[in-house]
Amino acid sequence: MTARLRRLILFTPLFLFAAIPQQPREAEKDTTAILQANYLYNIAKLVEWKDQDMRTGNFVIGVIGSANLYQELIKQYSTRTIGKQPIEVRKLPRSPEVERCHILFVGRSDLALLPEIYKRMQDQPTMVITEYAGALEDGAIVNFVKVDNLLKYEMSMKNAQKHRLVMGLTLKNLAHRVEE
Amino acid sequence: MSMIRRLIIVVLATLSSVWLAAQSDPLVEALRKYQAGDLAAARTLIDEAVRLPAHVEDAEAWLLRGFVYKDIFKGATDSGIGDLLRDEALASLYTSIGLDTAGSYRENAAQAYDFLARSYFNDAAKALNDMDHERALAMFAKYKEATYRKDPEADLRSREVEFINALGTVYTKLFNMERKDTAWFEMAVGSYRLVLELDPENYGANYNLATLYYNRGVYNIQRINADDEIPSILEIQSASREFFQQALPFMLKAHDMNPERRETLLGLEGIYYSLQDQNNSDKFRQLFEEIAPEER
Numbered sequence: 226m227t228a229r230l231r232r233l234i235l236f237t238p239l240f241l242f243a244a245i246p247q248q249p250r251e252a253e254k255d256t257t258a259i260l261q262a263n264y265l266y267n268i269a270k271l272v273e274w275k276d277q278d279m280r281t282g283n284f285v286i287g288v289i290g291s292a293n294l295y296q297e298l299i300k301q302y303s304t305r306t307i308g309k310q311p312i313e314v315r316k317l318p319r320s321p322e323v324e325r326c327h328i329l330f331v332g333r334s335d336l337a338l339l340p341e342i343y344k345r346m347q348d349q350p351t352m353v354i355t356e357y358a359g360a361l362e363d364g365a366i367v368n369f370v371k372v373d374n375l376l377k378y379e380m381s382m383k384n385a386q387k388h389r390l391v392m393g394l395t396l397k398n399l400a401h402r403v404e405e
Numbered sequence: 406m407s408m409i410r411r412l413i414i415v416v417l418a419t420l421s422s423v424w425l426a427a428q429s430d431p432l433v434e435a436l437r438k439y440q441a442g443d444l445a446a447a448r449t450l451i452d453e454a455v456r457l458p459a460h461v462e463d464a465e466a467w468l469l470r471g472f473v474y475k476d477i478f479k480g481a482t483d484s485g486i487g488d489l490l491r492d493e494a495l496a497s498l499y500t501s502i503g504l505d506t507a508g509s510y511r512e513n514a515a516q517a518y519d520f521l522a523r524s525y526f527n528d529a530a531k532a533l534n535d536m537d538h539e540r541a542l543a544m545f546a547k548y549k550e551a552t553y554r555k556d557p558e559a560d561l562r563s564r565e566v567e568f569i570n571a572l573g574t575v576y577t578k579l580f581n582m583e584r585k586d587t588a589w590f591e592m593a594v595g596s597y598r599l600v601l602e603l604d605p606e607n608y609g610a611n612y613n614l615a616t617l618y619y620n621r622g623v624y625n626i627q628r629i630n631a632d633d634e635i636p637s638i639l640e641i642q643s644a645s646r647e648f649f650q651q652a653l654p655f656m657l658k659a660h661d662m663n664p665e666r667r668e669t670l671l672g673l674e675g676i677y678y679s680l681q682d683q684n685n686s687d688k689f690r691q692l693f694e695e696i697a698p699e700e701r
Contacts, residue, residue: 256626256645256679260638267635305631371681374649375642399635 250293258293260376261330261369262301265294265354268367268378269307269328271393272385276350279327284310287317287324290332321345331355339363350389361404366390370401377401431457432466439473444480447473455497464505468514471498475517484528484540488547495521495551502555515555522551526564533571536579541572566604573597573610577617584624593617608662612669615656619676622648626679649679667696 252258265286274280284307288295298314305312307327315326321341323329329351331339336357343364346353352366360368361381366388368379379402385392397403435450451470460466474494481487498518505511525548532541545568552559573596580589594617600610622645629641653676660669670693677686 250678253627254623254675256623257681259626259629260642263629263631263633263638264635266631267638301630371683374646374680374682375639376681377639395635399639 252293252296255293255297257376258291258297261291261294261356262297264369264376264378265298265328265330266302266305266312268352268354268396269312271396272352273391273393274327274350275389275391279350280308280310282310283313284308285313285315285324285326285328287315287326287329288332289317289319289323289330289338290335291330292316294330294332323351325349326351328352328354333357347387352385352388352390366392372401379403430454430459432460432463432469435469435473439469439476444473444477448477462504464501464510464514467497467501467504468510471495471501471514471517475521478521491521491524492547495554499554518551518555522548522555525551526568529568530571533568533575536575538572538575538579541568541575562603566600566607566610569596569600569603570607570609570613573600573613577613580617581620590617590621606662608659611655611659611662612672615652615654615659615672615676618648618652618655619672619679622646622652622679623675646680649676652676653680665696667693670696 269284269286286298288298295314295316298312302312303314315324317323317326317329319335319338321338321344323342323345327350329342329346331342331353333356336355339355340363342353347364353364354367354369355365356369358370361379361384364384366381366384370377370379378400380392380396380400381404382392382397383404431450431454435447435454438444438447438450451466451473454460455463455466455470471494474490474497478487478490478494481490495518498514498521501514502511502518505514525544529541529544529548532538532544548564549561552561573593576589576593576596580586580593583589594614597610597614597617600607601614604610625641625645625648629638633641653673656669656672656676660666660673663669670689674686674689674693677683677689
């Protein structure tokens, strides 16, 4: 776990405790959620899961936190398929005990769960996607980054390999940063 | 009976000896018909009167003509006919003011003139409420023309600001109804920018322009769907970023002018969020949350 993630985890609950409960952002104006949902869909199309049992049944996208991302995925992508696998979007409970899924997105509100999730997922063919600086070093395969006021992504080929995922060349070429 | 009408009667009564000797004078007949409420007959007679050499330069005759046309205008149900009647009334009252070198009727004529000029502004406002921007523009142009004709030095800036701001809002509504038609967007932007040229400290124009730009950027992103691939996502984001960046200085200005307004705090939170600037977005969200709920 990087020092940055440790700091985030330490400060996040304190901040949440001190803050007045916030009104959720309107889903339709949550531009980040709209962009992330589309990225998730496109990333899914450009990655190959080597494990045979991941190539049948539903294509599961699990979301922890980020209610608006979940809503956007349901609205725009839940009737689509990845290859022949119908997309199934699941809103997962705030727990490190994660069900089997192809993609697992963990939002910034739930970073405290990540160390345990990385540990439990280390042998699983699950692509962990998140959104904090230093995530690739911690074990994420794709991480959303903010560059020049734009939302982009970075990816780790090494972590992908560990999870038996083959990242497409297009995905690699379009990434803001690739960690080999 | 209005004070103005009474005054006319008094004035004309002083000339009764002359008029009694001239029973066929259409001015006297027009006044009688006007007093009796027969506006159509009064109109025919006064039109005839002002063409006669005896009255063509008679301030009283033109004043009466202005009042007759003003009252017919007030009862008009067709806006096109009403506009013509109002124009005639204004022209007559203006002629009366010009001819009235002694100033005997000037106050009455000026009051009636100002009432009619203001009615153009009110009709422009009504047209905006009805989303009829073309009529609103025509009415406002008439209002300006009428006002400047009587007083070329009149300062109409505050009225202009009020009208163009409201016009911008109508264009914004039209754009929101059909967002693919960006002509409305451009017209709304042009309106708010014009207001800011006249009055850079105008809170409404700063806030509305910022919101317009922000919503345009959000709208671009909202159109993203499963058919869009990563390169087009980057293009769409770049296009939206331009709008968010254009929105920011105007929302900041509105916030500086009124730091406790909840809508600017939320506006800044939204703009920074869409610019992927989480720290500033959180900062303004926090400021918003700190306002007591009843003040929001």
